Amino acid sequence: MLKPFQSTNTASFDIEDGMKAREQGRYDRAYEIFAALAEQGDAEAQCQLGRLYFDGLGVAQNFVTSLHWARQAAEQNNAGGLNSVGVCYRNGLGVDEDTETAISYFTRAAEQGFVKAMFNLGNMYDAGGELPEDPAKALAWYEKCLKADPTFGLAAYRAGTLVLEGAGGEPDPERAIHLLRIASDQGMADAQYVLGLIYDRGMGIPADPATAQGHYLAAAQQGHPAAQINLGNLYNDGIGVAQDQRKALEWYMQAAEQGEPAAEINVGKQYQMGWGVAQDLDEALAWYQRAAKGGEPTAYLNIGLMLLNRDDIEQSDADAAEWFFKAAEHGEPRAMQFLAMLYDEGRGLPENRVLALAYEQLAQDFGAETDGAAWRDFRQKLSDEDAEKALRLAEEWTVGMPRLRVG
Secondary structure, three states, rough: OOOOOOOHHHHHHOOOHHHHHOOOOOOHHHHHHHHHHHHHHOOHHHHHHEEEEEHHOOOOOOOOHHHHHHHHHHHHOOHHHHHHHHHHHOOOOOOOOHHHHHHHHHHHHOOOOOHHHHHHHHHOOOOOOOOOOOOHHHHHHHHHHHHHHOHHHHHHHHHHHHHHHHHOOOOOOOHHHHHHHHHHHHHHHHHHHHHHHHHHHHHOOOOOOOHHHHHHHHHHHHHHHHHHHHHHHHHHHOOOOOHHHHHHHHHHHHHHOOOOOHHHHHHHHHHHHOOOOOOOHHHHHHHHHHHHHOOOOHHHHHHHHHHHHOOOOOHHHHHHHHHHHHHHHOOHHHHHHHHHHHHHHHHOOOOHHHHHHHHHHHHHHHHOOOOHHHHHHHHHHOOHHHHHHHHHHHHHOOOOOOOOOOO
């Protein structure tokens, strides 16, 4: 149901007054103006009234009513109205989701130069969009956005990321940096983070950790967890900045408080090693367990290692093995190496040298850093038949499968 409005002099209303009221946050006044003009058939007012209903500003949010007014505007070929109808069909708001209809409306709006519609079309071809992923098509639409509006930050960010990845050709780091700076200068944390990555890792340009630090800091101060982690890494290692492990811990903590498992692992490591804080193994273990709840294989591994090396916990070897199994099931090669050792020595697990060789082989297959000495040691303890059995077990296993068993 439409919200009632009262006006004694609709002729005094002007669309610009409504826009100004909206910008000033006077949404009730904006509603009054847009509603009066919309009833008179003003297409732009109909579009803006639909947006108020869409966002729930000055009126209760109502996608059906939002779509009603957007359609009224679209029927007059209003570009904003066309785009708004497309948004509703794309997201199934006030109407059944219909990708093809959404594309049709976005295309009609884009043909009039409406940059948000161009962006929406690009986004549909981008990673995670509704259409088969096509980076070149996505980039082409983002570039059309930027040609129409060189300051469109979100389009610049996505275009920069795609250019960095080589969409439509070879990666072009310099062009990517130019595009990302457009978004970064508008305070877009994701763009600031990607710029940090480029300079930190030397992605197509000489590495510059000091410049990376500045970009990470800009994003981290906005609460970007990945930037906070990477900034913490720079401080922890003293790369691009003076080493300050206490400051590193502070940044890890900020990311960990957002539930970021990688940060929780880093906090645990700081407590385990006594970096930037007094060593506290119980606190370290608690942080690793917190990360493990997020399904982080490295956390499983670290818990296993702590249990394996503690004498004050009963049955710690058996408990450690269970954590190593969890990590190994995710393809963690170091966990596979420790399982091989435990099976070989009969620590926390029944002695089983077939499984020892099988897990050591898996560790190598999954990229473990090893000189092969352990593999050779396990191999020489087995007959050819048992060794063949072990290697066959390893060959048949893949990530996500249950732990290896013999017989």
